[in-house]
Amino acid sequence: MKTVRMIKLHPDAITKAYLDDLMRVFCSMKRYAFNRLTEGVSVGYLNKTMPSIFKVNKRYAEDAVLLAQSIINSQKELLPKRIEDTETKIQKTERKVHDYESGKKTPKKVDLKTSLIGLAMRTEKLQAKLYDLKRHEEEGTIPTVIFGGSKNFMKRMEGKITNKEWKDLRTNELYARGDKSKKGNLNIRLVHRDGAFYLDICDPIRQKEGKRKAPRFE
Secondary structure, rough: OOOOOOOOOOOOOOOOOOOHHHHHHHHHHHHHHHHHOOOOOHHHHHHHHHHHHHHOOHHHHHHHHHHHHHHHHHHHHHHHHHHHHHHHHHHHHHHHHHHHHHHHOOOOOHHHHHHHHHHHHHHHHHHHHHHHHHHHHOOOOOOOOOOOOOHHHHHHHOOOOOOOHHHHHHHOOOOOOOOOHHOOOOOOEEEEEEEEEEEEEEEEHHHHOOOOOOOOOO
């Protein structure tokens, strides 16, 4: 049985700064692991080298690699569905063109010529997308992944969100797995005290040289 608890955090300024820094490093690790995995670097090598590169403990590094793996696996699993959806869109667009050209239907918002030009451009775009998706399926690769979301990326390109807002969207995640053999989660623990819940978080990026244990904050 799994229990899920939603917690709204109310950190003070210092704690928020610690959490922001830790999320920034963790998300950087996830993107780094993703890029290295797509280049053919092994999981074992990443688990071994990333702690020293990013100055974190082994568990945070392994969790970042795990998330990167899950993104790659989910993209590969989604490919057949994305191909099928794109083929369906092409068929619908071609049927619409046929209906307009045969006079069975007429465009409602623009004239026939403008509508047919738009549909031709849409068909060409969809066919290019289909070709790219099938190529990835054949080669065992995945389409480009934009961390922070493709829609948000376009908003940034169009100036609808600031560079800070874009960076915040790319650095807003912290993940840690529990371990039964360790009696729970060593990096992030849910603590109940004085009638309230707190997150007790391990912060290895602030660990001073020579110290055996990383500091923690709530």
